[in-house]
Amino acid sequence: MTADEFRRQGRAAVDWIADYLESCETRPVYPDVAPGDVRAKLPLSAPATGEPFERMLADMDEIVVPGLAHWQSPNWFAFFPANISGPSILGELLSAGLGVQGMIWQTGPAITEIETHVLDWLVEMLALPEAFLSSGRGGGVIQDTASGATLCALLAARERATDFAVNARGVAAAPGPIVAYASEQAHSSLEKSMMIAGLGREHLRCLPTDAAFRLRPDALAAAIAEDRAAGRLPAFVCANLGTTSAGAMDDVAAIGPICRDAGAWLHVDAAMHGTAALCPEFRGMHAGLELADSYCFNPHKWMLTNFDCDCFWVRDRSMLVRTLSVMPEYLKNEATASGQVFDYRDWHVPLGRRFRALKLWFVIRHYGVTGLQQFVRRHVALARGFADRVRDHPAFILTHEPPLNLVCLRHVDGDERTDAILDAINASGSAALTRTVLDGRSVIRVSIGQAHTGPRHVDALWDRLTALA
Amino acid sequence: MTADEFRRQGRAAVDWIADYLESCETRPVYPDVAPGDVRAKLPLSAPATGEPFERMLADMDEIVVPGLAHWQSPNWFAFFPANISGPSILGELLSAGLGVQGMIWQTGPAITEIETHVLDWLVEMLALPEAFLSSGRGGGVIQDTASGATLCALLAARERATDFAVNARGVAAAPGPIVAYASEQAHSSLEKSMMIAGLGREHLRCLPTDAAFRLRPDALAAAIAEDRAAGRLPAFVCANLGTTSAGAMDDVAAIGPICRDAGAWLHVDAAMHGTAALCPEFRGMHAGLELADSYCFNPHKWMLTNFDCDCFWVRDRSMLVRTLSVMPEYLKNEATASGQVFDYRDWHVPLGRRFRALKLWFVIRHYGVTGLQQFVRRHVALARGFADRVRDHPAFILTHEPPLNLVCLRHVDGDERTDAILDAINASGSAALTRTVLDGRSVIRVSIGQAHTGPRHVDALWDRLTALA
Numbered sequence: 036m037t038a039d040e041f042r043r044q045g046r047a048a049v050d051w052i053a054d055y056l057e058s059c060e061t062r063p064v065y066p067d068v069a070p071g072d073v074r075a076k077l078p079l080s081a082p083a084t085g086e087p088f089e090r091m092l093a094d095m096d097e098i099v100v101p102g103l104a105h106w107q108s109p110n111w112f113a114f115f116p117a118n119i120s121g122p123s124i125l126g127e128l129l130s131a132g133l134g135v136q137g138m139i140w141q142t143g144p145a146i147t148e149i150e151t152h153v154l155d156w157l158v159e160m161l162a163l164p165e166a167f168l169s170s171g172r173g174g175g176v177i178q179d180t181a182s183g184a185t186l187c188a189l190l191a192a193r194e195r196a197t198d199f200a201v202n203a204r205g206v207a208a209a210p211g212p213i214v215a216y217a218s219e220q221a222h223s224s225l226e227k228s229m230m231i232a233g234l235g236r237e238h239l240r241c242l243p244t245d246a247a248f249r250l251r252p253d254a255l256a257a258a259i260a261e262d263r264a265a266g267r268l269p270a271f272v273c274a275n276l277g278t279t280s281a282g283a284m285d286d287v288a289a290i291g292p293i294c295r296d297a298g299a300w301l302h303v304d305a306a307m308h309g310t311a312a313l314c315p316e317f318r319g320m321h322a323g324l325e326l327a328d329s330y331c332f333n334p335h336k337w338m339l340t341n342f343d344c345d346c347f348w349v350r351d352r353s354m355l356v357r358t359l360s361v362m363p364e365y366l367k368n369e370a371t372a373s374g375q376v377f378d379y380r381d382w383h384v385p386l387g388r389r390f391r392a393l394k395l396w397f398v399i400r401h402y403g404v405t406g407l408q409q410f411v412r413r414h415v416a417l418a419r420g421f422a423d424r425v426r427d428h429p430a431f432i433l434t435h436e437p438p439l440n441l442v443c444l445r446h447v448d449g450d451e452r453t454d455a456i457l458d459a460i461n462a463s464g465s466a467a468l469t470r471t472v473l474d475g476r477s478v479i480r481v482s483i484g485q486a487h488t489g490p491r492h493v494d495a496l497w498d499r500l501t502a503l504a
Numbered sequence: 505m506t507a508d509e510f511r512r513q514g515r516a517a518v519d520w521i522a523d524y525l526e527s528c529e530t531r532p533v534y535p536d537v538a539p540g541d542v543r544a545k546l547p548l549s550a551p552a553t554g555e556p557f558e559r560m561l562a563d564m565d566e567i568v569v570p571g572l573a574h575w576q577s578p579n580w581f582a583f584f585p586a587n588i589s590g591p592s593i594l595g596e597l598l599s600a601g602l603g604v605q606g607m608i609w610q611t612g613p614a615i616t617e618i619e620t621h622v623l624d625w626l627v628e629m630l631a632l633p634e635a636f637l638s639s640g641r642g643g644g645v646i647q648d649t650a651s652g653a654t655l656c657a658l659l660a661a662r663e664r665a666t667d668f669a670v671n672a673r674g675v676a677a678a679p680g681p682i683v684a685y686a687s688e689q690a691h692s693s694l695e696k697s698m699m700i701a702g703l704g705r706e707h708l709r710c711l712p713t714d715a716a717f718r719l720r721p722d723a724l725a726a727a728i729a730e731d732r733a734a735g736r737l738p739a740f741v742c743a744n745l746g747t748t749s750a751g752a753m754d755d756v757a758a759i760g761p762i763c764r765d766a767g768a769w770l771h772v773d774a775a776m777h778g779t780a781a782l783c784p785e786f787r788g789m790h791a792g793l794e795l796a797d798s799y800c801f802n803p804h805k806w807m808l809t810n811f812d813c814d815c816f817w818v819r820d821r822s823m824l825v826r827t828l829s830v831m832p833e834y835l836k837n838e839a840t841a842s843g844q845v846f847d848y849r850d851w852h853v854p855l856g857r858r859f860r861a862l863k864l865w866f867v868i869r870h871y872g873v874t875g876l877q878q879f880v881r882r883h884v885a886l887a888r889g890f891a892d893r894v895r896d897h898p899a900f901i902l903t904h905e906p907p908l909n910l911v912c913l914r915h916v917d918g919d920e921r922t923d924a925i926l927d928a929i930n931a932s933g934s935a936a937l938t939r940t941v942l943d944g945r946s947v948i949r950v951s952i953g954q955a956h957t958g959p960r961h962v963d964a965l966w967d968r969l970t971a972l973a
Contacts, residue, residue, distance in 0.1 A: 036590025036870065038522045045518030048594045052514070052601030053507045066613060070844040073617035081625040084872040088591060091866050095598060099862075102614030107603045114611070114834070117856075119603035121505025122557060125517045127600035129564065131810050132521030134576045134588035142583070144535060145571030148542035156550040179648065180854040190700060205682075205704030206675035213674075223832040224855055230827075231659060231853065235674030262617040264844020279834055335856070342858045343598050358699075363585070363692040364941040365748055365949070375539040384700065384853065385649040386693055387586075389811045393568075397560050401505065428583070472833040480834070 036088070043087045051092055052124065053173035055100070059108045059219045060487070063464025066102055073102040083298045104467060109487040112496060113467035115307050116414075116484030120339035122401035126394025129342050137388045140376035141368045147377055150177055150392035153399065154346055160404055161312040161332075163335035164325040167348035169377070175348040176382040177391040181306040184331035184347040187355060187383055189215065189228045189271050192300030192328070194358045198269035202358065206233045212263045215271040216240045218250035218285060220278040222304065238267075247435050248283035248473065250274065252290055259297045269299045274327075276320045277308030279478065280471040281434070282441035286307070288323030295326055306345070307484075310337040311415065311439050314408050320438070329355075337414075337440070337484045338407065340398050344391065347382075356381045410486075414440045417493050424497055434473050442481040443473060446504060450477035456503045466496050513557045520561055521593065524569070528577045529956070535571055542571040542620040581965060582936035584776050585883075585953030589808035590767040591870035595863025596810050606857050610837045612669070615845055619646055619861035622868065623815055629782040629873055630801075633794040636817035638846070645851040646860040650775040651693035653800035653816040656824060656852055658684065658697045658740050661769030661797070663827045665739035671827065675702045683731045684740040685709045687719035687754060689747040691773065707736075715782025716904050717752035717942065718741065719765050721759055728766045738768045743796075745789045746777030750903070751910035751948065753777070757792030758834040764795055772799045775814070776953075779806040780884065780908050781826060783877050789907070798824075799916075806909070806953045807876065808865050813860065816851075825850045836909035879955075883909045886962050887952045893966055899973035911943060911950040915973060919946035925972045935965050 036044070075096045106117045138147030154175025158167050167173040178184045183365055192203050193213055200208040213234050219223050219241040229239045240262075242254040259269040272294045274285040294301040303324060309332025311317035324330065332349040334340035349355050362379040370376045380386050402410070418440040425433040425444045434443040446452040457470050457479050469480045483493060505514070545567045575586045606615030607882040623644025636642040647653045662670050662682055679806040682703050686694050688710040696932050698708045709731075728738040741763045743754040756772060763770040772793060778801025780786035786862045793799065800816040803809035818824050829850040839845045851854045871879070887909040894902045894913045915921040926939050927949050938949045952962065 038526055041590040041593070042518055042522050044590065044594055045521070045597070046515050048601075049511055049514030049518065049596050052598065056663070061707070065610075068613050070609070070613070070842070071617070072838060073614045074621050077618070077621050078820065081629055081857060081868050082872045083874055085875050086869045088594070088712070088866075088870065091591070091869060099602075099614050099618070102617065103602065103604050103612050104610070106605055106611075106901065110907045114605070117603055117605050121510040121513065122560070124510070124597070124600045125513055125557070128517050128593070128597045129521065131588065131593045131596035132517075132587055133568075133572065134593075134810060135572050136575055136583070136586050136811065141534075141540070141573070142575075144537050144539070144571050144599045145542045145568050148540070148571065149546070149568070153550075155764045160550055180856045182856075186700075186853065193702075194856075201702055201704065202699040203704055204706045206702040207681065208704065209676075209677075211675065223830040223835070227830045227853075230671040230830075231700065233662075233670055233675040235670065235672055235677065237673045279832070285806055304616060341603065342605065342856055343854070350795075359696065360693040360700075361696045363748070365938055366692070367939075370539060384655065384696075385812070387649045387651075387811055397557075399550050400555045400560060401557065403551045403555070405552055406554050468551050470832055470836075496805050 046235055047092060051095060056107055059105050060110065062105050062108065062465040064108045064110050065104050065461050065464060068102050073098060077366060109485050109492045110466040111485045112481045112483060113469040115336045115482055117335065117342060118337060118339045118486045119341050120398060120486060122397040123339055123341045123394040126397040130390040130393045133390055135390055137390060138380040138386050139366060139368065139371060139378040141370050146390045147379055149396055151377055151381065153392050153396050154348065156399065157346060161309065162318055162321065163330060163348065166325065166350045167330065172352060173348060173350050174377065175346055176379055178331065178345040178347045178383050179343040180345050181222065181304055181331055181333055182227065182344050183383060184230060185224050185273065185302065185304060186228040187347065187359065188300065188302035188329040189232050191354045191358045192271040193232055193234065195300060196268050199357065201349050209268060212238050212267045212289065213270045214238045214240060214267050215273065216242060216258060217253055217273040218242050218244045218275065220244055220280055220283055221273055221275055222279050223327045225273050244283065248278060250285040250290065252286060252293060255290060256293050259293065269297045271300045271302065274301065275304045276303060276305035277439065281443055281473055282308065282438050284320045284438050287327065291323040291326030300328045301326060303327045305330065305332040307333065307336045307411065308439050311411050314411055319438065325347050328387040330384065334395055338398065339402065339486060340395050344395055359383065414484045417490065418442050421483065421493055421497065440483045442483065445476055445478050445480045453477040453479060456500065459503055460499055465499055516561060520564060525576055528574050529579065531574050531577065533572050533577050533579050534930050534933060537571050538812050542567060553825055577588040578954050578958065579935040580954045581950045581952060582938040584805045584951055586804065586811060587806060587808045587955045588810045589867060589955060591866040592808055592810045592863045595866040599859040599862045602859055603722045604859055606859060607849040608835060608837065608840060608847040608854050610839050615859045616848055618865055619848065622861050622865050623817065625868065626815060630778065631787055631790065632799065632817065635794065635819045636799065639653065641819060641821060642819050643665060643821045643846065644815055645848055647814040647816045647852050648812040649814050650773055650800055650802055651696065652852060653814050654693050654742065654771065655697040655700060656816065656828065657769065657771040657798040658701050660823045660827045661740040662701060662703065664769060665737050666825050668826065678737060681707050681736045682739045683707045683709060683736050684742065685711045685724055685727060685738065687711050687712060687744065687753055689713055689717050689749055690742055690744055691748050694742050713752065717747060717750040717756040719759065721762060722754060724759060725762050728762065738766045740769045740771065743770065743772045745774035746908065750912055750942055751777065753789045753907050756796065760792040760795030769797045770795060772796045772808060774799065774801040776802065776805040777908050780880050782873065783880050786908065789807050803864055807867065808871065808955060809864050813864055828852065883953045886959065887911050889937045890950060890952065890962055890966065897970065903947055909952045914945055916928040922946040922948060925969065928972055929968055934968055
């Protein structure tokens, strides 16, 4: 593609996106397609000769869009908000246009330094512990997802607990089974990480929660004591600030001292809700965070930044780097040898990495701290208003007070009715909702956080819910 | 950012990219910056209020570009070609603009189906074994990197070898140490994967190679026999089609039967060189591939597709999915329960995933199979011509015949001289080269594959090398 053709088609693509995003609200949120419908529209083999770009843009309308769930619809209340924004899309575009690789500092110093710097900014913006700053022994890195952050934290914990014996000789070299702890509400990525790390899901303790679905600190202390008495190694605790199903906030201030006394690594996963700490009034959830060994949240959820962008900080970067570093000849270089630079390949699983911080840098600069705060406050206010309605309606039960922007409800008549309402709304295309189970009962999650969701979208959802109730 | 503002700034960003790529050739390939130089240009704190997008574009010129190594320069001969292209950049842009999530089929059917379909196209385009097609028991998925592919293959091998006991109860539940094998030239990601998977780097056998740096099949057979006799479990073999340092091609046809007889999982890593199989004349490297359990190559290296895009196929997807699947309530859905769809979250480590196949679909369609073939042939011809010159020059030694597009050379006077030449060229900004070690000696790798590299760039590099020799 020539430069002129790129300029021309680039404009068409930009316009296509603007049109798509403007039309998102009017589309059925979930598509009406059956397995195989999309593939049936594609030719069996790749074309032998090239096609004009116009055909690809046409297929965006004819094949792609009809086969998508529209995460950018203001009627999106499912899973989590996967917010994007103009500066973020353009940051992603410029990153793609540069086509650079930041696996080590040497291969693109600006890639690494801007990432480190922006993650330091965020420590201040979210009032995270100073120990996470790169100026001390800590530092931040962008992981693909909170799953990646959890895995890396677990690996570092595994190595710290065994003085790096597992890296060298395998899990069987540990003096006893390595155990991890979280509430039974913790994200599925923790179980997956236990499997990947060779620790076994059997050694993950899924502990009971209180009435607000928060990890019970007494249950944690008891489980650690029991494992220790049995010769096992309590190595890792994952606290959730905002669980997936319920948005529950584990009490880090109570959990932290238990982890410290046990010598266990405390990882705090604030994937969606961490963004709220932009606002001083929502920072209560961070109480006790100075005892955490690592922390993550996802700007790609509720902070207007394109996927993938999970921000992950550690208190002692040397543990993480030593856990994940391998040094072949072709990566040796003077800057690395000097010890003056970060080589981010040693902070996560992949070797290669694109310019990940560019879009995040743009988002923070475009909106400024106050702009991002307003955005969070609007969604929390909408969620609180929505929760008030649920609480006051005779047909619905608010399962618990929503800490921030996730409201959970069920029908008084039971699971069948709850499921039927959810299915009807999803099938109608008017909104997207996700089902979960709390206390053994079907629950509708209403996640309020899409960038363009306003009062009228929440009102419309409420009208549909009550009409079906 | 309003839609109008997005249209306006989007055009500016597209033009910025076109200008950047056109100017790439004239820039010093490696920047002249010291650790901290980039950060020194950034404000200490995030802005309280928003900044105009124009300032960000200005900072691209003032802060970002001077701090980058220019991977898109036609004078880029370092590491690997990280080729991008117009249709790929625009595919990435459109993917960012859609802002959709393909973690499961239900959350974006087109995301999953186009990916499966394009990876089936590639099976035909590269003449890979039919067992990798999704229509049978196999199938393909896009991983972030070859590191991710290696890790997932190793995990599936670990579980297959232990009947999923490790996932359940940890590595200590295996009846003996789980062992993996590769040549001493294998990529560092294999050692990293052994550490991540809890198997320990001690259980990776780095086997000797022949004069062309290929894994010696007799050494593999002997190592497997020795481990088996000692009660260890030979579970995984990684063959490289194009090693990082030397571009060496392991003999899959000889290795395959050894793996089959041992019951070991054979993973074939063709990260950079796999692209060459687009051309029938370069498919010799794939002989024996029908015995592989998994295979990967990176369109984000030598196939004009933006990072990240590693294509990974398995012969038996049920092994991979069973290895990586966890099923919480909030991800249960009818399509998944029907067994008629792929949920790609179960094919890799992360849960979330953006629309990864869009850019790859665009690249294949824009260039067509014949366009991509021409691209490969041009680079291989340039590399062969370059190797001829090295072979004929009295000051240089061609370490081995380059199988495809990677030429390795050293100075007859030894390491000091070789290193000095390499350092001088990198410091001059005229080209970028990578140093490695082969047979204990310093070697200059000349990787010829950047999209715009032509005869005059290779000629210029040769002139500099000979001037310094």
